[in-house]
Amino acid sequence: MPEGHTLFRLARDLSAAFAGQRVVVSSPQGRFADAADLLNGDVLESAESWGKHLFIDFAGGQTVHIHLGLYGSFDIHAGDLQAGEAPAPVGQVRLRIVGPSAYADLRGATACELVTDEQRERICDGLGPDPLRSDADPDRAWRRIKRSRQPIGQLLMDQSVLAGVGNVYRAEVLFRQRIDPMRPGHTLRRAQFDALWNDLVELLAEGVRVGRIDTVRDEHTPEAMGRAPRKDDHGGEVYVYRRHEQACHVCGATVRTAVLAGRNLFWCPRCQRRFRSRAVG
């Protein structure tokens, strides 16, 4: 269930669980066995994320690059291990890290590989600013957007423009900012981009805090509006994501869907109209 907040959280939690610890590294499934042998018994220094990419540094100078893809997961089980042993792996565990008081299992990742410093730099150089990172430079994203004829709904999914936004945050932030997803990047005004960026910073930080994507403002929560809470596998409250054919929580119009950037986009055709009629006095 990975957008940028998931990876940021993972980096934080991996660091909390293992940083400075000597760890047992293995690949029960076998596909990362050679690298795991190399890392086994080393001290895990730290973990860091950039967008949807995760990097784990070891004291011996090795770095593991992980990308969860669409359905990868990296589960950290903290707490003292019984007799110093982690339980037998369940399913296809590509990478297991065991420390004195925690173990972590990686499954289904699209990438799990050792990378050199150069390869790591190349990966990060290809990524736009990550709203969760303190070193993020939003101007880099703005320079791409303001000269692009591509729809903003497509640009937000382009990790080289802006890193960490996925299909849920794309739909939700555009709804919150009342921007038509089909609007070409170059037609956005700077103030709109700034609002979009600032909203992403807040939304992603909230995602890190609560561990799920929750985008609904206080006045639109189920409690505030007297509707049933959302029942869904990602758990959080959203405005439009996967709500096609349902009524917009704000205006009641029917939420629409279309494929953009190869993924299902959702939006409210009324709240996100490009040309809103002005009230005539």
Place this chain on the structure above:
DNA sequence: GCGCCATGTATAG
């Protein structure tokens, strides 16, 4: 139990 779909991306055609 089965088939579909999914918070993603790389690569082939």
Place this chain on the structure above:
DNA sequence: TATACCTGGCGCA
């Protein structure tokens, strides 16, 4: 644009 990756939850028999 289509497909591969290869996991898990859900709706439906």
